[in-house]
């Protein structure tokens with residue numbers, strides 16, 4: 137990390153998004169009008185269709201869905217604006233208050249129309265089958281079928297309405313509290329007799345520092361800060377674990393993963409095949425970390441050494457350079473993709489500078505089809521940050537292309553959500569490697585990519601196993617003391633690291649800052665799915681050349697309009713085959729072999 141980054145806005149100073157495409161400032165009055173209009177439209181919709189969904193013909197059903205889509209767009213726009221403004225500065229009370237208000241009023245709209253889904257899923261199969269063969273419903277077929285799969289898990293209308301409203305002071309409120317605590321937290325880094333107060337983002341980036349002492353100081357500061365906030369954060373965890381247990385019981389989900397699998401449109405056996413294929417490859421992780429220890433000249437690699445750069449201390453990358461590198465790599469693959477990505481920079485759809493009160497991490501928000509996605513970054517100038525730019529722009533172009541699917545199906549299930557992002561990272565990595573002839577720099581690049589891939593595949597598998605243990609423990613043992621969760625975290629991380637990495641007692645606390653555990657339980661396996669899928673797609677690209685590009689863009693354009701397995705089958709990939717994952721894992725093994733060779737040269 138550069139000194140500039142620790143002081144202020146960092147290397148992307150001034151790169152702030154302009155949210156006026158969602159709402160021009162001041163937005164409050166326009167948002168209020170949109171929410172009023174949506175509530176009125178929802179009431180009219182209910183007057184017209186309540187009790188009649190089962191009697192609608194195919195054309196009427198299609199028209200009703202069109203109406204629903206257009207009445208839900210304004211609250212979607214308001215929700216996107218409120219959550220983006222909150223992410224940009226969580227410290228302003230007005231931002232939190234608007235987010236809460238939009239959520240509460242959004243609940244009123246959803247509650248007014250929830251009858252529609254309930255009446256649809258209550259229909260008998262024969263009637264549904266007859267309707268779905270009608271040409272008028274071709275475009276809505278996947279959506280209607282996907283709703284039907286929730287049939288065993290929906291409740292009565294009054295119950296659904298109650299859960300929806302209570303979520304605003306339950307799970308959503310606790311999720312917001314988690315975000316606010318971590319955005320406000322300052323981590324005290326002690327270094328050379330000096331103490332600096334850094335944000336979570338800045339503290340985490342110390343783990344990528346070339347100097348071991350700085351990495352150690354960063355890790356110690358992170359652990360210490362998390363410990364200080366652990367009482368409240370662990371309370372949030374325990375509450376959300378029990379909230380999910382309650383909802384899973386009410387909705388008759390067989391286990392904690394079942395709801396996620398259903399929304400991912402994937403079966404439990406396919407996910408288990410993915411997880412166990414990765415676990416069988418854990419010795420590869422340990423083989424690499426032993427090489428890494430040799431490269432760093434260490435007897436024992438400790439947890440805070442895993443991301444240390446190999447070779448020379450890398451220079452910080454200015455944001456403009458990151459922009460050029462990413463766009464060039466995208467252009468090599470597809471000028472169309474590069475042009476879509478360039479818009480994000482030119483039209484100020486990116487927020488990249490560091491600011492007090494800003495949420496940590498990075499994401500791309502699809503918003504609504506009539507607007508465009510926005511990309512959120514905390515850019516500190518590491519090579520890894522360059523990869524994050526490539527990653528989030530991958531989401532951005534995917535979401536841009538999928539807008540044509542409309543509000544209900546523009547977003548893919550999580551299993552495909554990480555396709556374009558990871559693919560974008562691979563494009564950048566390959567271009568950088570191609571342009572580099574110095575073996576030492578090539579080795580450094582390769583190590584960086586391997587470590588990223590390990591974090592995306594194996595670490596996510598370990599995190600999924602942690603979540604399984606965590607949810608099971610909360611259900612079997614009641615509220616969990618922090619020490620118990622720490623133990624579960626170490627237990628889940630041990631098989632991946634083996635005796636190749638020393639996990640310190642401090643590492644036991646590092647589950648406390650992972651937002652996915654709080655906001656989207658069991659999100660993590662989608663990353664492993666995405667990375668291994670992308671390696672398979674890259675193999676296709678290498679075999680087919682330019683012919684692959686339009687087929688890939690068609691996959692992105694399809695958004696969530698069909699089940700992932702069906703969309704991938706069009707590219708000749710069978711993700712239901714348990715051996716499918718071995719192809720991507722073999723490529724990772726080849727990368728480790730290449731690194732070993734370069735290390736000997």
Ligand SMILES: [Zn+2]
Pocket residue numbers: 527531553554557
């Ligand atoms: Zn992503």
